[in-house]
Amino acid sequence: MNSREFWNEAKDSFRLLIRRPSFILTTAVPALIFSLILSLTPVRRLVWISSYFQSFTLAGLGLAGMFTMFLGMCFLIALVWDYQYRSIIDFRRVYRIIQSRYSDVLFACLGLGLLIGFFSVWFVFAGFFLAFLLIFCLPAIVIRGDDPFSAIKTSFHMVYDNLAEVFAFFILALALFVIGYVLVWLIRFIPLVGIFINIIFIASLLAYVGTLLTRFYLRLTRY
DSSP, X not given: OOHXXXXXXXXXXXXXXXXXXXXXXXXXXXXXXXXXXXXXXXXXXOOOGGGGGSSHHHHHHHHHHHHHHHXXXXXXXXXXXXXXXXXXXXXXXXXXXXXXXXXXXXXXXXXXXXXXXXHHHHSHHHHHHHHHHTTTHHHIIIIIOOOHHHHHHHHHXXXXXXXXXHHHHHHHHHHXXXXXXXXXXXXXXXXXXXXXXXXXXXXXXXXXXXXXXXXXXXXXXXX
16 A cells, blocks of 8 residues: 555545444544543643543543443444445444454453553553554454454554554554644633533544544455
8 A cells, every 4th residue: 555545545534434424423432431531630731641540530431441442443443344345334233243252352452451551641652652563453353353362463464564554554643643632622621512522522533543444454454
């Protein structure tokens, strides 16, 4: 995949999300949790994310947010994969896909939530590097049917074989999350409706990144 194909894929993923906003439902729960964390913190200035997890309650919500984010991503991956070939949004079929891989999906979501969440918050560059290497774990489990340990190997090999393309995707996703974090922090100051705007915005951002990741994986693997 060359750079032009990659950017076309990024634009097509955005158009797909606009045409099928129901994809956003898969990321609504983590968006609600992350928005709640932001609203419960007394910090008024823009700070690094670790400052939001100084209390036991916020730390627990943070872990729950990471877990539900990866779980929602699994449903989104299955939804986009199924839609890619049938052009139909079928949540019941997607549920059956996830159910057939339930233990592997659950284990992977817990593991990724703890590892990437912890390292990204407290050890920034180590967390980013870990996320970069494990970027294809969830698609490998949901689409290929790998177990979590095989999915790690699959992700490592795919990153190594497509280093430039994966790095471009990772930088794009990272830039979107940084810009999104700044916007979410600003939106929180809107009285009354700020939290609801943040939920919609966070859910849309996560859904877009997940949609692009799935289509990117499908393109690289020719599924």
